[in-house]
Structure formats: structure tokens, C-alpha cells
Amino acid sequence: MQESLDISWTLMGLFSLTLLIPFTINRLYQLDLAKEVAVSVIRMIVQLAFIGLYLEFVFQLNSPLLNTLWIVLMITIGSSSIIAKSKLPKKRLFIPVATGLLVGLLPLVILLSAVIIQPTPLYSAQYVIPLAGMLLGNSLSGNIVALQNLFTAFKERESEYHAAIALGASPHYATIPFVRAAMQKAFAPIMASMATTGLVTLPGMMTGQILGGVNPMVAIKYQLLILTAIFVMLTISVTITLQLTLKQNISKEGKVLVRFIN
Structure with missing residues (x-):
């Protein structure tokens, strides 16, 4: 069985461009969700980055x-x-x-x-x-x-x-x-x-x-x-x-x- 494959940060950045789709739909249908979506995405990135670093520390300290x-x-x-x-x-x-x-x-x-x-x-x-x-x-x-x-x-x-x-x-x-x-x-x-x-x-x-x-x-x-x-x-x-x-x-x-x- 194949082992887990890492994903480069460059490819992660390129994939994040797909977020333009929900932003476009928001604009077309005037959902007024652009600010909320942007805040949610930014929080998700920051929080997951933080928790990733924190969990590495927690796992080692145990x-x-x-x-x-x-x-x-x-x-x-x-x-x-x-x-x-x-x-x-x-x-x-x-x-x-x-x-x-x-x-x-x-x-x-x-x-x-x-x-x-x-x-x-x-x-x-x-x-x-x-x-x-x-x-x-x-x-x-x-x-x-x-x-x-x-x-x-x-x-x-x-x-x-x-x-x-x-x-x-x-x-x-x-x-x-x-x-x-x-x-x-x-x-x-x-x-x-x-x-x-x-x-x-x-x-x-x-x-x-x-x-x-x-x-x-x-x-x-x-x-x-x-x-x-x-x-x-x-x-x-x-x-x-x-x-x-x-x-x-x-x-x-x-x-x-x-x-x-x-």
C-alpha cells in the first residue's frame, strides 16, 4: 500500500484559487457574504496553522x-x-x-x-x-x-x-x-x-x-x-x-x- 503523499505549499496555494468560485457566486447573486467568507477562510488558515504547530508541541510534551x-x-x-x-x-x-x-x-x-x-x-x-x-x-x-x-x-x-x-x-x-x-x-x-x-x-x-x-x-x-x-x-x-x-x-x-x- 502506498504511503501518505505530502502536498507542497505551492500546490496548496494554487488550489486555494478555487475559492474564487464561491466569491464569484456571491457577487452574481448578491448574497452579501463576501466579508463573512473572507473572515472565515482567513480564520481557518490561521487557526489550523496555529493548531498544527501547537499539536506538534503537545504531542512531544504529552x-x-x-x-x-x-x-x-x-x-x-x-x-x-x-x-x-x-x-x-x-x-x-x-x-x-x-x-x-x-x-x-x-x-x-x-x-x-x-x-x-x-x-x-x-x-x-x-x-x-x-x-x-x-x-x-x-x-x-x-x-x-x-x-x-x-x-x-x-x-x-x-x-x-x-x-x-x-x-x-x-x-x-x-x-x-x-x-x-x-x-x-x-x-x-x-x-x-x-x-x-x-x-x-x-x-x-x-x-x-x-x-x-x-x-x-x-x-x-x-x-x-x-x-x-x-x-x-x-x-x-x-x-x-x-x-x-x-x-x-x-x-x-x-x-x-x-x-x-x-
């Missing part, structure tokens, strides 16, 4: 304390991103969202590292940090969808909610239809991805490993582990986030204490 601090930073940034994209107040949502991500992530990373993969040492940065990054990264969109749908339901079906409260229903019972719908919509994309993996899509992790020279069956095993872990983490994090959000942001009388930020 410190459990530094690994832990990096994961805490990822959870903090991920939680802030979820809340910002959901257009909800950070002050009231940060703890529920961060708790959901932490409780969903930590047991799975420990299980994958200590029982399934068993690197040496078990806290090896080469495995722990990429695993945590993949799990967190794939949980962001699901949590955003869940929160947006939950509070959209409160906004659009407010009379239904208050009618249930007026009839004596507890806030927990009155919000069950909203929570159910939010969870169904949050889980739909990952389930569709799982159902079509191998037939319609070849996931990025598996493709990257194969391009890197790894045996396809080994790459498939890792991909199965990751997809399963992503789905499990998403269900845990969304469930905990929604439940803690409701507990913290609905009064005993049933009043909703948080709204979308305009």
Missing part, C-alpha cells in the same frame, strides 16, 4: 495537565459558539450547554482511550485531543438545532404552553412536546449520515486515514468507533443541555426567563 486544559478550552469555546449561533443570552445558557458537552464527552473519551484504543500512555495527546475534537465538533450543530427549535417553539406556540400551565400542568410536562421536537430535529442529520455512510458518503476521518496509507479495514474500524461515539455524545449532550436549560430558565410558575437575542 502532558496530562496540558491535555486537560486544552479540552476545557475546547468545551468553553464550543459552548460559547453554540449559544452565539443560537442567538441566546450567554449568561443564562453557558452552564447548561457546557455541562452537557462535558458529561457527554468525558466518559466517551475515557472509554475509547482506556478500553478500546489503549494508547501508551493512556492520556496520549495524539489520541485524546483529536478524539475530543471530533466528538465536540460534531456535537455543535446538533446542540444549536436543539436550542433554536426549543425556544422557537416557546415563541410560536406560547399560547399552547400557557394553556397547559393554566390547566395545572407542571412546566416539565408542558414542555415535553417542545423538547421532543427539538431532540428529533437535532438527531435527524447524524442519523441520516449514519444511514448513508459507505454508500453515499465516505467520512472525512476514514478518507484521511486511507490517504495517509492506513489499511482500509483499520480505517473503517476507527470510523465506526467515531460515528458511534459522536451519536452517543450528541444524544447525551443535547438531552442534558435541554433539561438543564429548562430547569434554569423556567420559573416555578412556568414563566420562561430567556428569549432570543435580536
